[in-house]
Each structure stands twice: as C-alpha cells, then as structure tokens.
Amino acid sequence: MRLPPPFCYKITSSAYADWIPKTMPTVRRRAYFPLGCVLPVLLMVLLAIGALLAPALAARTFGAPAANLGALKTTQYAIRLLWYDGLLTEPVDAAAAERLFAIPPGTSAAEVAFRLESQGFIRSADAFSDYLVYAGLDTRLQSGEFTLSPALSPAQIAQKLQDATPERVKYVILPGWRLEEVAASLPTSGLAIFPDEFLALTANPPARPSFLPENASAEGFLLPGEYVLNRDTTGEQFLAEMLNQFDLAVGQEMRLAFDRQGLTVYQAVTLASLVQREAVQAEEQPLIASVFLNRLAIGMKLDSDPTVQYALGFDPQRGWWRVPLTLDDLKVNSPFNTYQNHGLPPAPISSPGLNALQAVAFPAQSDYFYFRARCDGSGLHVFAKTFEEHLANGCP
The missing domain is CATH 3.30.1490.480 (Endolytic murein transglycosylase)
Structure with missing residues (x-):
C-alpha cells in the first residue's frame, strides 16, 4: 500500500485513517510568483x-x-x-x-x-x-x-x-567701372568692407603684384565678373582675390601679344580701359583698339571722351561719366585729358573686361584713324580713314 504524504489536508479513503495525526500542524502557504511573471x-x-x-x-x-x-x-x-x-x-x-x-x-x-x-x-x-x-x-x-x-x-x-543668411556672397564688378564705383557698390553687397577702407587699399595695394608698377593704384586691374566670396572677407582679401583673378586671366599668351604691340601690361590695361568705355558693343572693341593703336603709331592724340570724363570726376546730376561733354569740358587741365596730351593717359581709367583686353592684344587690322557714334542710336560706330570722311559721317 502506497503511503500518503505527511500532513495531507484531506484524506478521503478510510485506508489512510491511521495516518492522520491527532493534531494537525498549522501550515502557512508561501506566495508563489513564477519567474515568467517577475521579469x-x-x-x-x-x-x-x-x-x-x-x-x-x-x-x-x-x-x-x-x-x-x-x-x-x-x-x-x-x-x-x-x-x-x-x-x-x-x-x-x-x-x-x-x-x-x-x-x-x-x-x-x-x-x-x-x-x-x-x-x-x-x-x-x-x-x-x-x-x-x-x-x-x-x-x-x-x-x-x-x-x-x-x-x-x-x-x-x-x-x-x-x-x-548665406555665408557666401555673389559680388559682381561691371566692365568699365572705376574704383569709386566699385567702392559705392560695397555697402549693399553683403560684404563687411567699407568704401573708404577699400579705396585706401586700392590706392596703395599692400601686396603689389609684379604687373603693377610702384606707386600705381589698382585702377584697371579689378577684373570684371562675378565672384563668390565669404561674407566675412576682409578688404585685403578682397583686393588680393581681384588681383589674383587678373593674373590668372591675363596669361602668358596675352602678355606676349601686348609686347608685340609695343605695350607693357600696364600700358595695355590703360589702353583697354579706354576701349572698354568707348565700345558699347563688344564686337567693335578690336576695331576701336586698332584705331587707337594706329594713332599711337604716328604720334597722334587719342582724343578719347572717356579720358575727359575720368578727369572731370563725379557730377551729382550726371554721375561719374558725364554725357554730353561740352567744349569747355574738353579743355580740362589734366594729364588724363587725351584731347590736350599725346600718348596714353598716365593710368587706366576703368576696369576693362577680358574682351577689351583681348581686343588690345589681338586688334583688328585696319587703316582707320577716326570713329564716331552712328546716328541710329544703336550704340555702334562708323569708322573713317581721313578727317574729311570723319566729318562727312556726322549726323545731319
């Protein structure tokens, strides 16, 4: 006979009666928490x-x-x-x-x-x-x-x-601008460069490249175009970037071409600055350059209106490049006035674009010594070999 376990609570068979203790011990059951419930x-x-x-x-x-x-x-x-x-x-x-x-x-x-x-x-x-x-x-x-x-x-x-606010600024220099016009554009450019600071730096560049003569300003050497600059670019960095771009754009081939025209780089930029201001349409620049080179070759005055405009300076009503010029204007006493002085002006009068520089390096071959604006308002010019032809080309 199988014995029942001790201290069993309920015995239903009489066979087990002998195993039931007289006094049952009090048993306190422990709480049971399965591990699956604890976790x-x-x-x-x-x-x-x-x-x-x-x-x-x-x-x-x-x-x-x-x-x-x-x-x-x-x-x-x-x-x-x-x-x-x-x-x-x-x-x-x-x-x-x-x-x-x-x-x-x-x-x-x-x-x-x-x-x-x-x-x-x-x-x-x-x-x-x-x-x-x-x-x-x-x-x-x-x-x-x-x-x-x-x-x-x-x-x-x-x-x-x-x-x-973009960290970089697109800044544009237009062909034919003089330094004062570049300076005037700075306050609205997004660059933290003051006009007076810029003009002081360009008057005497702290880092002077080899193509810029001693004591010459940076006039003419700020290559026109679009530049992407950091907003915190300093005045010195700005000028250095402009001069570096000029140095890269005017390569060895162009400099040799200047030399074949009998011009230094500085003289070529000076002439190109006149061509830039004279030519409204870029396709005429090589022909205008040829006229000026033909005049220089025979010692003839250049008679260029933009040199007079540069000498006259700023006019509150007409800006930097006043039009039209009067007969008195043409008599202004200035080394830049090519109606009064032979040869090139002493320095560039504006920033010539790459097309104007190439026009001086590789001018058209012509026998022209004169040009004047056409009468149709197109901005183009009519060219002449003699003064008589030039007078005949005048507007009625």
Missing part, C-alpha cells in the same frame, strides 16, 4: 524609470525639446536620441574641410537628411531626422547654399541650416 514586472518598472529620466538626459545632451512636442512624443524622441548617442554628437571626420551644401526651395527635412548622409556630412539620416523633430528644427530649415563640414557634429549642422 515583465521588472521590465515595466525599468521602462517607467527610463521614461521619467530620458527627457532630462536628452535635454542635457541635445537641448530642450520643441515646446509643441507633447509629453509622450518628447519621451519617445528623447529615448531615440539617447539610443543614437554618438551618431548625433560626434562628427564624421574631425579633419574634414568645408564644402558647399545646397538646399533647393521646397526640399523636405527627410530629403535634406538623406542628402546629408549620401554626401558624407552625417552618418545616419534617421538619427538626424529625429533630432530635427525633437528640437523643432524640421520646419525651420532654410533653402540656399551653406558652408558645412563633416568635422561638425550632426547637431551643429542642423543648427547651421537654420540661418537664412
């Missing part, structure tokens, strides 16, 4: 603690969350950011150089994040997108060009994309 409870407790701590930890690392995010989403994104950790706080390459990054108008935050990752600025587009939402920056991204670097953390990159 979920512990996990829920840990999650609750994490949910309470995560926003504070995220705020300490990534700053305050967006005010309109709400408690639940704040906790959600805080946990995500803490999970990403180094993907948001560490740069891709601490030694990387700066590069331009463009955001076209209408680009979504998700697309910006994807392009940043694909171009190597950040490691994770997902982490970057979550940070944007957490910080409330996803709706404040600006379109434009930005100077970024993989040496910045993704959080720093996100902050830089909020500034609508």
Whole structure:
C-alpha cells in the first residue's frame, strides 16, 4: 500500500485513517510568483524609470525639446536620441574641410537628411531626422547654399541650416567701372568692407603684384565678373582675390601679344580701359583698339571722351561719366585729358573686361584713324580713314 504524504489536508479513503495525526500542524502557504511573471514586472518598472529620466538626459545632451512636442512624443524622441548617442554628437571626420551644401526651395527635412548622409556630412539620416523633430528644427530649415563640414557634429549642422543668411556672397564688378564705383557698390553687397577702407587699399595695394608698377593704384586691374566670396572677407582679401583673378586671366599668351604691340601690361590695361568705355558693343572693341593703336603709331592724340570724363570726376546730376561733354569740358587741365596730351593717359581709367583686353592684344587690322557714334542710336560706330570722311559721317 502506497503511503500518503505527511500532513495531507484531506484524506478521503478510510485506508489512510491511521495516518492522520491527532493534531494537525498549522501550515502557512508561501506566495508563489513564477519567474515568467517577475521579469515583465521588472521590465515595466525599468521602462517607467527610463521614461521619467530620458527627457532630462536628452535635454542635457541635445537641448530642450520643441515646446509643441507633447509629453509622450518628447519621451519617445528623447529615448531615440539617447539610443543614437554618438551618431548625433560626434562628427564624421574631425579633419574634414568645408564644402558647399545646397538646399533647393521646397526640399523636405527627410530629403535634406538623406542628402546629408549620401554626401558624407552625417552618418545616419534617421538619427538626424529625429533630432530635427525633437528640437523643432524640421520646419525651420532654410533653402540656399551653406558652408558645412563633416568635422561638425550632426547637431551643429542642423543648427547651421537654420540661418537664412548665406555665408557666401555673389559680388559682381561691371566692365568699365572705376574704383569709386566699385567702392559705392560695397555697402549693399553683403560684404563687411567699407568704401573708404577699400579705396585706401586700392590706392596703395599692400601686396603689389609684379604687373603693377610702384606707386600705381589698382585702377584697371579689378577684373570684371562675378565672384563668390565669404561674407566675412576682409578688404585685403578682397583686393588680393581681384588681383589674383587678373593674373590668372591675363596669361602668358596675352602678355606676349601686348609686347608685340609695343605695350607693357600696364600700358595695355590703360589702353583697354579706354576701349572698354568707348565700345558699347563688344564686337567693335578690336576695331576701336586698332584705331587707337594706329594713332599711337604716328604720334597722334587719342582724343578719347572717356579720358575727359575720368578727369572731370563725379557730377551729382550726371554721375561719374558725364554725357554730353561740352567744349569747355574738353579743355580740362589734366594729364588724363587725351584731347590736350599725346600718348596714353598716365593710368587706366576703368576696369576693362577680358574682351577689351583681348581686343588690345589681338586688334583688328585696319587703316582707320577716326570713329564716331552712328546716328541710329544703336550704340555702334562708323569708322573713317581721313578727317574729311570723319566729318562727312556726322549726323545731319
């Protein structure tokens, strides 16, 4: 017969009656918690603690969350950011150089994040997108060009994309401008260069290139065109960039061509500055250059109106280049007045464009000594070999 276990609470068979103690001991049952029930409870407790701590930890690392995010989403994104950790706080390459990054108008935050990752600025587009939402920056991204670097953390990159002010400025010098006109354009250019500072620097460039004679100003050597400059470019950097661009544009072939015309680089720029101011249409520049070279070859005065305009200077009503000139204007006492003086003026009178410089280097071959504006208002000129022809070309 199988014996029953001791201290059994209920015996239903009489066969076991002898085994029932006279006095039953009091038994206190222990609470039973299976391990499968304990772990979920512990996990829920840990999650609750994490949910309470995560926003504070995220705020300490990534700053305050967006005010309109709400408690639940704040906790959600805080946990995500803490999970990403180094993907948001560490740069891709601490030694990387700066590069331009463009955001076209209408680009979504998700697309910006994807392009940043694909171009190597950040490691994770997902982490970057979550940070944007957490910080409330996803709706404040600006379109434009930005100077970024993989040496910045993704959080720093996100902050830089909020500034609508471009870090680089497109600055244009127009052909035929004199230094004072360049200076006058600076206050509205976006560059932090004052006109007086610029004029002082160009009057006596601190870094004087070999093609600029001693004591000569930079007049004529600021090559016209469009320049992309950092907004914080200094006056000295600005001038150095202009002179460097001239040096690159006027290469060895052009300088040899100047020499074949019997001109130094400085003289060629001086002549080109006259050609630039005389020619309204670029296609006429080689022919106008030939007229001036023909006159120089026989010692004939150049009789160029722009040299008189330069000598007269600024007029409040008519600007720097006054038109028309009077007979008294043509008598102004100035070494720049080519109606009164033979040869080239002592210095350039404006910034000639590359076309005008090439016209002097490679002029048209002609027997012309005169030109005057056509009477049709086209801005073109009619050319003549003799003074009699020149007079006959006058307007009725």
